[in-house]
Amino acid sequence: MMLTPENQADAPQPAVPAEAATIAMSCRVRLARNLAGERFPDWATERDRERVLGAVREALSKEAPELSMVPVSGIEAQERDILCESHLISKDLLKRAAGGGMAVARDGTVCVMVNEEDHLRIQGFAQGLDMQSAWRYADELDTRLERRLTYAWSPRLGYLTACPSNVGTGLRAGVMLHLLGLRLLGEIEAVVSALERMRLLVRGIGGEGSEAAGQIYQVSNMDTLGIDEAGIIRRVTRICAEVVRQEYNARVRLLQESPLVLVDCLARSLSVLQNARLLTTAEALEFLSALRLGAAMGLCTRLKVADVDSLILMMQPGHLQKGLGTAMTSDERDEMRADFLSRKVARVKLKC
Amino acid sequence: MKCELCHKADAETAIRHEIQGEIQELYVCQGCARQTAAPPASAPSAPEAGQPPPPPEGMEMVPLMGMILDAAFEIVGRAMNLAEPACPACGILRHEYRKQSRLGCPGCYTAFSKELDAAIFDLHRATQHVGKVPQRAQALWQRRQLEARLAEAIQEQRYEEAIVLRDELRRLPGPDAKEGGPS
Numbered sequence: 001m002m003l004t005p006e007n008q009a010d011a012p013q014p015a016v017p018a019e020a021a022t023i024a025m026s027c028r029v030r031l032a033r034n035l036a037g038e039r040f041p042d043w044a045t046e047r048d049r050e051r052v053l054g055a056v057r058e059a060l061s062k063e064a065p066e067l068s069m070v071p072v073s074g075i076e077a078q079e080r081d082i083l084c085e086s087h088l089i090s091k092d093l094l095k096r097a098a099g100g101g102m103a104v105a106r107d108g109t110v111c112v113m114v115n116e117e118d119h120l121r122i123q124g125f126a127q128g129l130d131m132q133s134a135w136r137y138a139d140e141l142d143t144r145l146e147r148r149l150t151y152a153w154s155p156r157l158g159y160l161t162a163c164p165s166n167v168g169t170g171l172r173a174g175v176m177l178h179l180l181g182l183r184l185l186g187e188i189e190a191v192v193s194a195l196e197r198m199r200l201l202v203r204g205i206g207g208e209g210s211e212a213a214g215q216i217y218q219v220s221n222m223d224t225l226g227i228d229e230a231g232i233i234r235r236v237t238r239i240c241a242e243v244v245r246q247e248y249n250a251r252v253r254l255l256q257e258s259p260l261v262l263v264d265c266l267a268r269s270l271s272v273l274q275n276a277r278l279l280t281t282a283e284a285l286e287f288l289s290a291l292r293l294g295a296a297m298g299l300c301t302r303l304k305v306a307d308v309d310s311l312i313l314m315m316q317p318g319h320l321q322k323g324l325g326t327a328m329t330s331d332e333r334d335e336m337r338a339d340f341l342s343r344k345v346a347r348v349k350l351k352c
Numbered sequence: 353m354k355c356e357l358c359h360k361a362d363a364e365t366a367i368r369h370e371i372q373g374e375i376q377e378l379y380v381c382q383g384c385a386r387q388t389a390a391p392p393a394s395a396p397s398a399p400e401a402g403q404p405p406p407p408p409e410g411m412e413m414v415p416l417m418g419m420i421l422d423a424a425f426e427i428v429g430r431a432m433n434l435a436e437p438a439c440p441a442c443g444i445l446r447h448e449y450r451k452q453s454r455l456g457c458p459g460c461y462t463a464f465s466k467e468l469d470a471a472i473f474d475l476h477r478a479t480q481h482v483g484k485v486p487q488r489a490q491a492l493w494q495r496r497q498l499e500a501r502l503a504e505a506i507q508e509q510r511y512e513e514a515i516v517l518r519d520e521l522r523r524l525p526g527p528d529a530k531e532g533g534p535s
Binding site for chain 1: 442444452453454455456457458461468471472475476477478479480481482483484485486487488489490492493
C-alpha cells in the first residue's frame with residue numbers, strides 16, 4: 001500500500017511485520033498541562049515557578065509516591081547529560097534553573113518535567129510501536145494528578161498551553177523510526193514529504209530543529225485540537241506502522257536488487273568503527289546506524305539490534321564520561337569514543 | 353477596545369494629537385476620527401473639491417491595519433504602548449507574546465482571543481476541543497460561568513433567577529483555585 005493522504009483515514013489496521021521492533025525503536029506520549037491562574041513558565045517569576053513546583057511535588061507525593069521529585073538545581077552536570085541523552089528530559093528544562101524539576105518512575109515508563117515550556121509535561125514511554133502502553137502510562141498519571149491540581153482548561157479549547165500549537169488535548173504522540181533502508185534506496189524524501197502532507201511532524205533524533213542523524217526520525221502528530229486522544233494515538237500508530245512496512249520492504253528490496261550497495265555501506269561502517277582513532281558523536285551515530293541495519297537483517301555475526309541500541313546510548317558524551325568515570329574535553333571524548341567502539345565491535349564480522 | 357473619546361463604538365483608528373507641545377495618541381472610532389480631524393470653522397481656506405481635508409496642524413491620521421497587517425501593527429503599536437492590547441491577568445503585551453510565540457498565562461487565550469482563534473484554526477484546522485475533560489477544571493469553569501450569570505442577574509434585578517443560580521453554585525465543589533484561570 002502506498003503512503004498517501006487518501007488512504008490513511010480509518011483504513012483497517014494492517015499487520016505489522018515481526019521486524020517492526022527493529023525499525024520502530026521506541027515511542028512516547030507527552031501531555032502538556034498547566035495550572036489554572038498561574039503564569040506559564042517562560043513569563044513566570046522564580047517565585048511563581050517555585051510555587052508551581054511545590055504544588056506538583058505535593059500532588060505527586062499524595063497521588064504518585066512512587067515518583068520522587070528532583071529539582072533541576074539538584075541534578076549534577078554529568079547526570080543532566082545522561083538524562084537528556086536518554087530522552088527523559090529536555091535541554092530546555094535544564095536551562096530552567098529555578099523552579100525546574102523532574103520526577104521519573106523506577107521502571108522508566110513515566111517521567112514528569114515541571115516548568116519546562118508548560119507547568120507539566122507528563123511523558124509515557126514504551127518500546128517499538130506500543131503506543132497504547134505509552135498513552136496508558138501518561139494518562140493514568142495525568143488522571144491521578146488531576147485529583148489534586150486544577151488544570152487550565154476550557155470546554156472550547158481544552159487544555160490551555162503556553163504555545164497554541166499544543167492547545168486542546170496537549171498530546172504529542174511520537175515514534176522513533178530507523179529508516180536507513182529507505183535512505184539507501186533514495187526514497188526517504190518522498191516518505192517524509194508524504195508524512196508532512198498528512199500533518200505529521202518529522203524531526204531528527206534530538207527533537208525539534210534537529211537533523212535526522214543516523215537516519216533516525218521522530219514522527220509525531222501535528223494537530224492537538226479537534227481530535228481526541230484515542231484518535232491521535234490510533235492515527236499515529238497506523239501511519240507509523242505503514243512507514244515500518246515500507247522500510248521493511250525497502251530492506252528486502254535492497255537485499256534482492258542492490259546487495260552491493262547494502263554490503264558496501266555495512267563494510268565501510270564496520271571498518272571505520274573498528275579502525276578509527278577519533279569519532280565525533282554524529283559520525284559514530286552514522287556508522288552505528290548502518291551496523292544496526294546489518295544486525296536487523298541478520299548480516300552481522302555476534303551483533304544484535306539491542307547491542308547497537310546500547311552502543312548508540314553509551315557512546316554519547318554523558319554516558320561515555322560516566323562509563324569511564326572522568327570528565328573529558330570534546331577532543332578527548334572523540335578519542336575515547338573511537339577506542340570504546342572499536343573494542344565493542346572488534347569481533348563483529350559481516351556474513352556477506 | 354472601545355473608542356477613547358466617545359467610549360461607545362469600537363476603536364478602529366489611531367490619531368496623534370499635539371497639545372501644548374506634547375503628542376497624545378488615542379484609539380478612536382471612525383466617527384470621532386472624522387470629527388476630530390475636520391478642519392475648524394475658522395480654517396483659513398476650504399479644501400479643493402475632490403480632495404480630502406488636510407489634517408489640522410499638530411494632528412495626523414495613522415491608519416491601523418490591526419489584525420490584517422501585522423507589520424503595520426507592530427510599527428504603530430510599538431509607538432503606542434499605552435493602547436496596545438494587554439492580557440489583564442498577566443499584563444503581557446501583544447507584541448511580547450508574538451515575539452516569543454509563548455503566551456503569558458491561561459487568561460491570554462481570552463485576552464487575545466480574536467487573533468488567537470484564527471491562529472489556532474490555522475494550526476489545527478479545528479476550533480473545538482474533543483477529548484479528555486479534567487473534573488476539577490471543569491467544575492472551576494462552571495463555577496465562573498455561574499458566578500458571572502449570578503452577578504448579571506443581580507445587576508438586572510432578576511432575583512428569582514439569581515436564587516436559582518445561587519443554589520446551583522452552592523451545589524458545586526468549593527473553589528480552591530486562583531483567579532485568572534481558564535477562559
